[in-house]
Structures are given as structure tokens and as C-alpha cells.
Amino acid sequence: MTRQEIVDTTNEFLIDEIEVENENIAEDSRLKDDLGIDSLDFVDIAVIVERKFGFKIKAEEMMSVQTLGDFYNYIDSKINK
Amino acid sequence: MRRVVITGMGIYSCIGKNLEVVRESLYAGRSGIGIESLRTEYGYRSPLTGILDRPVLKGVLDRRLRTGLAEEGEFAYMATVEALGNAKIDADFLENNEIGIIYGNDSSAKAVIEAHEIIKEKKDTTLLGSGAIFQSMNSTITMNLSTIFKLRGINFTVSAACASGSHSIGLGLMYIRNGLQDIVICGGGQEINAYSMGSFDGLSAFSVKIDEPTKASRPFEAHRDGLVPSGGAATIILEEYEHAKRRGAPIIAEVVGYGFSSNGTHISQPSNEGCLKAMQRALDDAEMKSSEIDYINAHATSTPIGDTNEAIALDNLFCNTKPLISSTKSMTGHECWMAGASEIVYSTLMMLNSFVAPNINFETPDEYSAKLNIATRTVNKEINAYLSNSFGFGGTNSALIIKKCDF
Numbered sequence: 190m191t192r193q194e195i196v197d198t199t200n201e202f203l204i205d206e207i208e209v210e211n212e213n214i215a216e217d218s219r220l221k222d223d224l225g226i227d228s229l230d231f232v233d234i235a236v237i238v239e240r241k242f243g244f245k246i247k248a249e250e251m252m253s254v255q256t257l258g259d260f261y262n263y264i265d266s267k268i269n270k
Numbered sequence: 271m272r273r274v275v276i277t278g279m280g281i282y283s284c285i286g287k288n289l290e291v292v293r294e295s296l297y298a299g300r301s302g303i304g305i306e307s308l309r310t311e312y313g314y315r316s317p318l319t320g321i322l323d324r325p326v327l328k329g330v331l332d333r334r335l336r337t338g339l340a341e342e343g344e345f346a347y348m349a350t351v352e353a354l355g356n357a358k359i360d361a362d363f364l365e366n367n368e369i370g371i372i373y374g375n376d377s378s379a380k381a382v383i384e385a386h387e388i389i390k391e392k393k394d395t396t397l398l399g400s401g402a403i404f405q406s407m408n409s410t411i412t413m414n415l416s417t418i419f420k421l422r423g424i425n426f427t428v429s430a431a432c433a434s435g436s437h438s439i440g441l442g443l444m445y446i447r448n449g450l451q452d453i454v455i456c457g458g459g460q461e462i463n464a465y466s467m468g469s470f471d472g473l474s475a476f477s478v479k480i481d482e483p484t485k486a487s488r489p490f491e492a493h494r495d496g497l498v499p500s501g502g503a504a505t506i507i508l509e510e511y512e513h514a515k516r517r518g519a520p521i522i523a524e525v526v527g528y529g530f531s532s533n534g535t536h537i538s539q540p541s542n543e544g545c546l547k548a549m550q551r552a553l554d555d556a557e558m559k560s561s562e563i564d565y566i567n568a569h570a571t572s573t574p575i576g577d578t579n580e581a582i583a584l585d586n587l588f589c590n591t592k593p594l595i596s597s598t599k600s601m602t603g604h605e606c607w608m609a610g611a612s613e614i615v616y617s618t619l620m621m622l623n624s625f626v627a628p629n630i631n632f633e634t635p636d637e638y639s640a641k642l643n644i645a646t647r648t649v650n651k652e653i654n655a656y657l658s659n660s661f662g663f664g665g666t667n668s669a670l671i672i673k674k675c676d677f
Contacts (some may be wrong), residue, residue, distance in 0.1 A: 208333040229334065229400035236399045245394065 195242075195264050202237050212220075216258035223240070242268050277453075277519040277674055278357025278507030280349035282603035284320030284462075284500055285602055288352055293619045297648055301484035303498050308464045309471075316476040317484050319605040320500025322462050331418065338414050340381045345503035346373065346411045346432045347418065350455060353505035354419070358519055359453075361579035370423030370451045372442050373411045374434025374458035374503075376607040379466040381405035381587035385673040387604030411459045411503075423451050429607075431662025432569075434458055435504065436610025436670055440528035448584035452513040455505060458611035462501030470499065474536070475573060487568035487604075488631035489597035490577050490639035497571040498605030505578060506669045511675075520558045524620050524675040526655075527556030535663025540576050540661055545569075545583035548667035549657065553587075556671045561591045562655055563671070565626050569659040570597035571604045580659065591659075592643040594651065596629035599625040610660035610668060621653040 190198075203209040209224050220226045226234070235246040244267045254263050279289060284302025286292035295302070302320050302490060309317040325348050327336050339347065353362075357534040361371075385402045404413060416425045424445055428438045435458020442454035470476070477496040479486040514521055529552030533544035544581045553560060566584065570577045584595065598616045599605070605612050620627055627651040635644070655673035 206333075227334070231336070232396070232400035233337070236397050239392075239397055245396070 190268060192261060192265050196261050198241055199261060199264065202241060203229065206237055207234065214257065216256065218257045219255055219260065238264065244268060271448050272449060274443050274474065274508055274525045275511050275514050276506055276522040276618065276672070277509045278353040279435060279512050279522065279618060280352030280356065280505040281502070281603060281612060281617050282345045282348040283502035283504070283605065283612055284322045287296045287348065289619065292616065293623060295601065296598065296616055296619060297336060297625055298663060299628040299630045301630065302500070303439065303483045303486060303603050305480060305483055306464060312464055314468060314471045314634060315469070316471060316478045316480065318477055318480060318483055318497065318498045320462060320502070320605070322502050327471045332662035333620060335418050337401035338410070338663070340378045340405035340410050340461065341463055342375060342406065342409050342461040342501065343405070343414045344505060345501070346415060346457060346459040346505065347448055349503040349505040350419070351457070352506050354628055356520065357507040359504045359507070359628055364449065366419050367453070368423045368451070369421050370445060370455050371412050371416050371421050371425050372428060372438045372445070372454055373415070374428045374430065374438040374464060374607050374611060375408055375606060376429040376431055376434050377461060377466060378406050378408060378410050380461055380463045381410070400486045401592040407438045415455070421457040424454065430668070431664055432604070432606050433610055433660040433662040433668040434607040435612065436658065436660035436668035439506055439508065439525065439614060440530065440668055441669055443525050443528050444510055446510050447594040452510045454508045456508055456611065457503060457505035458501040458608035459671045460501035460608035467499045469520065485631050487572045487600050488583060489568065489600050489629055490635065490642065490644055491632045492634040494572045494574060497573050497599070498603035501603045501608060502605060502612065503608055504615045506611055506614055521675050523621060523672050525670065526673050527552040527671030529553070529555060531667045531670040537666055541577040541665065542579040542582040542586070544665055544667045545580050545659065545661060546586055548669040549583065549587055549659065552657065552669035552671050558655065558671065560587050561592050563588070563657050564653045565617065565620065566593055566595045567613045567658040568595050568597045569661045571599050575588065576661070578638050580661070581642055585638070585641040590639070594626045594645045594649060595642050596645040598627055600630040600632070610658070612670060613658050613660070617656050617658055619674070621656060621674065622657065624652050625650050626653070657663070658665060
């Protein structure tokens, strides 16, 4: 899966399932402060990521993920390693 | 003593998803019973059930507020929106006043079973999602509605089997009478999915008259063969009388009596002594005589033993005055945890509109019901006060008396 495909898939579920506002989607958007994603949303995102990308998010690996760009890169690193 | 009135009602049931449609259904004697074929696939004895679909809340509530709502929570949300609207309670009022919630619910089987299926398949609890816990607990309705409506008063769930909704109103009454709250949202919610009723079906308690589903629920009738499970939600806004007057709220009726008892006998078999004690206690609480009751909405679910015990108790207490009696479960099926609240909505609609809804399918009385004055057809009649019975597994009994409010 290319990085663009990861970006498209991620954006799609963030908008459709997590109901993030479309206009807030950007590489440098901060997950908590800009997108309003809270700790419970992360639990649901983990379920969706497992379904869409086939791996389980580890909480400790998410510590350094601050922006949407970081999140795309994290998914890329997990599925294209 | 502080008086307690009803200032709002809301309903989401198999005979209508708002008060107006439900009023029409009650008057017409319209059944909400049908067949869900999935139940047959699951091995149920009976596929009969109240038919009710889930509301679509996407676009109505934001995702975080929806995620924790199980099916019965969605029903309760719909009923409560209607009730708050009727009570003229808006978002600003909720923000600036302390309002409590005491709601009846006694299961959330679908959420529990679905979570279990995921755990079995994935072997990983983190893949259940954030809503599973909030949907799975018996208190799912109160925990969600208190968050959605920003409630800051008393907040808990009553789990008392098929008397849950009725006890919720009794407890709300007590909180307000005792000066602890001015407004309490009461009610009952009941899931209606095929996961939720398998174990109850396993007791052979359900009707298997599947040829004519709308005739399957026949409380007090000689040929009844069991109840029909159903569900939905009903909400009642209870408010202290002076408080309601001060804010210009619509005063719909007054809650004047709450009676309760526990049979202390068998876990599933009812006791006419227990029924009688609850009703007598409600009359005593209301300082009323049995002759002042114009209508009784019976608990009668259409099971042979339950209806017989209630009929004996009703005849004992009302043999001289013989008020009109009907069981709206003949139309709705048994709404279980919700029933004690929904039957207050149904009966209050009758009182407001001066009619008694029929006990449909009552064709032949049995030895005990022959002694009662059962409304076999819709009766146009003024009702000034009514009694509503609710009894549950474990021998929990609740009786409520509601009357028109004397201003």
C-alpha cells in the first residue's frame, strides 16, 4: 500500500466513522487539539485500523504520534516494514 | 407534603413512536405484534415479538454521545427528547437547573453478546471499541442520558425485572416528595433484539400462536398460552407541583400513590398476596379508597398463572366497585423493564382523552377473569384516577396511582 493510499484510507475513516470535520484534515493537524480525538476515540481508531490495515496499534508506539502526518507515517511503518 | 406531577411524557413503542400515534393505536385497539424469523433460526420456541426498528441517530447526536448507546438507550433517548419537549425543558433549562434521572432497565444482552463474540474471534479485548462497556451495563440508559442531557441530579438505574419502570417512577416520586429533587426524569427501556429474549423463551413462557400474531397476546383470556416479548422506551418527567406552576410547565397529571411489596416466595411464580399488598399500599399512600379508582391498567401479560394471580388480587380489592380493567399488553406485548413506565404513558393518554383502551383478544373469560370488568372494546369514559400494576421475577411488585391534578 502506498503512502497516498494510507492517507486516503485513513482520512476516509476519520471523516466517516470518527466524524472528524473534513476541513480539519491536514498533515500537520494535531490529533487531540485540532481534530478533537480523545482517549476513547483512540480505542475506536485501534479497532478500525485493525480492520483496514490488519495490525494492532500498540499504545506505547502511539506516544510519539502527535499529528495526522505522524499517524500516516506510523501506519506506513507498520505495514510496509 | 410536596405534591408530584407529571409535566412531560414520551414514548417509543411498537404501537407508535410518539404520543399522538400511540393515542390513536390505543383507541383503535391496534396491535404492534409480529414475527421475527431470526428467532426461529436461533432456536426460539416462538418468533413472536413487538416489531420496532432502531432510530437513526447519526446526524442527530454526535459520535461520542452515540457510541455508548445500546438499542434500549436509543429508544430511551427518543422517548426522553419527546418528554422534555412536552415538559418545555430545553437545553438552557437543563444547563441551569439540577435535574435527576431514575430509569428502569434490567439487561443489555445484545451489547454483552456482541462483545463476547469479538473476544472469542479476536482474542483481544482492545478490539471491542470504546462503546462496549457503556452499552453493556444495566445502567447504560442512565449513564448515557445523563451525559447527553447534562443532568446533575440523582442518577441511577432501577433493575427490578418487569417492575423496573414502575419502581423508577415510585422512587422519583419519593425523591421529589422528600425535597431532595424538583425534577426527575423517570422511565423504562427495553431492548427488543433476538439476543435478549432467548433465555426467557427457554422457560416456555412465550405464546406460540404464530398463525395470527396480533391475536397471540390475550391477557386474562381463557385460551392464552403465554406472553409476547416486546420493547422500546417510555419517559415520564416528574416535577414538584409548585415548581411546575412557577415555571409555567404543562401539568398533565398527579402521581398520588406508590405501593410495593416482595412476594418472598418463588422466583418466577407470582403471588396474589404480593399483588394485593402493593395495590393496597398504593391506595393507602394516595389516601384513596378502591371506589375512587376509575380504571386499572393490569400487569396481566397473558401467561396462565400470572393473570390468574392478578385477577384474584383485583377481585379481592375491587369486587364491590368493579372499575374497568384492561391490559395494554394485549396490543403491545410485554414490554418488560419498560412496561411499568409505558403503561403510565398509555393510561395517562387514556385519562387525558377520556377513554379506556381495550384488552384486545378477550373473547372468553376464565374462572377468575369472569369476575372482573374487563374492557373488551374501547370505552369512552371519563377517568379521574387510575391504578397501574407491575410485577416482576423475584416477586417484586409495584403499583402506582395517578389522577387528574386538582389545581
